[in-house]
Amino acid sequence: MSARTVQDAPETVDILLVEVGEEVYGVDASQVLRIDRAGPQSFALAALGALRHGRRTLVYWTDSGEAQLKVDAVRGVSAVPLACLRRMPPAATRSPLAIGLSLAEERPVVLIDLPRTF
Amino acid sequence: METSPLQRALKAAPDRSSVGQARPEQEFFCFKVGELRLGVPSETVLEVFRAGRLTPLPRTPAFVMGVTGHRGQVLPVLDLLRFLGKGEARVGERTRLCVGASGPYVAAVVADSVLGLRRILTSDILPPPLGGDAAAEHLLGVVQPGTRGEGIALLNFAKLLQTARQRAVMR
Structure with missing residues (x-):
């Protein structure tokens, strides 16, 4: 990473924390258009684990149009300092879905790239 | 002047002990997971700490139990039982994570209990069983029961x- 890139990077990133089953995931809050009740258009992503009820949905934009990902609960937006963000360990997974981790919480939170879920 | 028997013996004495060369030994970090007693070369183990709740990763092989944060670093946590096809590890209050390194790759493996450091004579290490299962390809050798307590499978951790x-x- 160049010095220019470091200077341009924000000091904090807004991460929207959501619950899927027993797990907490983070998504880039700027990618979320709105939070809504789950409807017929909403889909569940098995890779994130089993939903408890999936009554909420994150609405976001993809190349194919609007997508709605089911989640159980939305915890809220957390301004995560850059120092608490980590890239995915290179050997852990090659899945493009998980793009990194946040160490700001009690345990690491997997950060999901929403457009790649659809 | 005639030399005394002691002086003759001293002349013939070696400069250093040859016992260490004749019976070289290796140090292994030994632990138990499931029914397996495993040992890994101690130089490949960085540290051991108590396991907390792991964060599972989506779309990973079953032997990757997830990740944990430790000293500001994110470590993948591996289940050796699943990896070696010997069952499935469970994380409980007494579970320990052993952090190992192979070049730039750092990962933790799950241990039910730590047996400690063992210095094992190279002559006591038997080659992996021929025609063994897939796990055999990751073995440096085995120490048979009775040589020093129970048998231990020695892993090529790197x-x-x-x-x-x-x-x-x-x-």
Whole structure:
């Protein structure tokens, strides 16, 4: 990473924390258009684990149009300092879905790239 | 002047002990997971700490139990039982994570209990069983029961970590 890139990077990133089953995931809050009740258009992503009820949905934009990902609960937006963000360990997974981790919480939170879920 | 028997003996005495060369030994970090008693070369183990709740990763092989944060670093946590096809590890209050390194790749493996450091005579290490299962390819050798307590399978930890890395990213 160049010095220019470091200077341009924000000091904090807004991460929207959501619950899927027993797990907490983070998504880039700027990618979320709105939070809504789950409807017929909403889909569940098995890779994130089993939903408890999936009554909420994150609405976001993809190349194919609007997508709605089911989640159980939305915890809220957390301004995560850059120092608490980590890239995915290179050997852990090659899945493009998980793009990194946040160490700001009690345990690491997997950060999901929403457009790649659809 | 005639030399005394002691002086003759001293002349013939070696400069240094040859016992160490004749019976070289290796140090292994030994632990138990499931029914397996495993040992890895101690120089490949960085540290051991108590396991907390792990964060599972989506779309990873079953032997990658998840990740944990430790000293500001994110470590993949591997289940050796699943990796070696010997069952499935469970994380409880007494579970320990042993952090190992192979080059730039650092990962933790789950241990039910730590047996400690053991210095094992190289002559006591038997080659891996011929025609063994897939786990045999990751063995440096085995120490048979009775030589020093119970039998221990000695893992080639560096190779195992590399293989785990390849399997994880090839999916």
